[in-house]
Amino acid sequence: MPAFPDGEPAPESGALPESARHGAAERPWSAYVHVPFCSVRCGYCDFNTYTARELGPGADRDQYANTLATEIELAGAVLAEFPERELDTVFFGGGTPTLLPAADLAAMLDALKQRFGLVPGAEVTTEANPDTLSDSYAAELAAAGFTRVSIGMQSADERVLSVLDRTHNPDNVATAIAAAKNAGLSCSLDLIYGTPGESHDSWRTSLQAAIALEPDHISAYALGIEEGTKMGADVRRGLLPDVDPDVQADRYEIADELLTSAGYPWYEVSNFARPGHECRHNIHYWRNSDWWGFGPGAHSHIGGVRWWNVKHPRAYAQLLATGVSPAHAREVLSDRARHEEHVMLGIRLREGIAIPMDARAEIDTLVGDGLIDATAAADGRAVLTLRGRLLADRVTYALLGI
Structure with a gap:
């Protein structure tokens, strides 16, 4: 995982400087909830994730929703001096949020609702592994107030999925999409291009398969080989070729052509959507609005102040248990x-x-x-x-x- 910047010490109370309040009433704000658990760590992934079920007191999966609710209460105390604002968007990412019971995601969302409220028509998204999204799970999400799911398809080519160390059954992408639609949830599919061994034809097939499922939104991300990952080590040892920027550019042009012609124009460099189904949460990031990132390793930004939490779930839980902010460090932007x-x-x-x-x-x-x-x-x-x-x-x- 990449190292955090040094920053400056964050106060134990989590308090923000007066400058962060300036203009807050005019800025929309959002919550990001990081769920750091995965069943398997993918070879290309450098996110802050853990495959162990038990990580120590307060850090186990079964305790996670309660632990995170403690940070929500801390955030409420910190923001008590700010103009009152309801959340415009909430996004659960990971990790694999849907590795937890739907009731746990519902509990974390309810804690946010109780503390801050949601604007009418708020967008509430969770990322999902295709193998974890059943009819009953999707129905529980919808009943809890989720409006959208982002499903990690990555590719329709089993060989490409193998190189990425993805373990989901490709057939379950269609099952997951159907479950989400049956529950009334908006659907997004995430794709990755430029994987070693992928061909232009393979990439076209993946795009066509995604389009055929008729999601509302499709993300297409270029594969990056990151330091500290299994794939990065395999590239250094010559077991896999490095990514080719020219090939990735060709793949992007294929994506733009196929997605645009299918009714998914681009609205951000890596994101395409049917008109009216753009991801509001992501747009808030690109507009540099305010968001609080909850969970170990999560980053936040409010009014030109950025901070980032300690990475390990155990350290995160221990700090909160003693009434101390889990922020590792922060920076006030010039x-x-x-x-x-x-x-x-x-x-x-x-x-x-x-x-x-x-x-x-x-x-x-x-x-x-x-x-x-x-x-x-x-x-x-x-x-x-x-x-x-x-x-x-x-x-x-x-x-x-x-």
């Missing part, structure tokens, strides 16, 4: 850092960003290179073209004068 993040994140959205005043000299070059849409630029906005999406980092550096 105005320049906030501007850089606004550009870096916002440029990934289909809506783009207003052209920064200090970047106007760069726009003609970006338009000429086919990276920024000319019509949008004439209206004062920087919006990525398809080529620009493939070279989003280059656009970001140009807009920031780096």
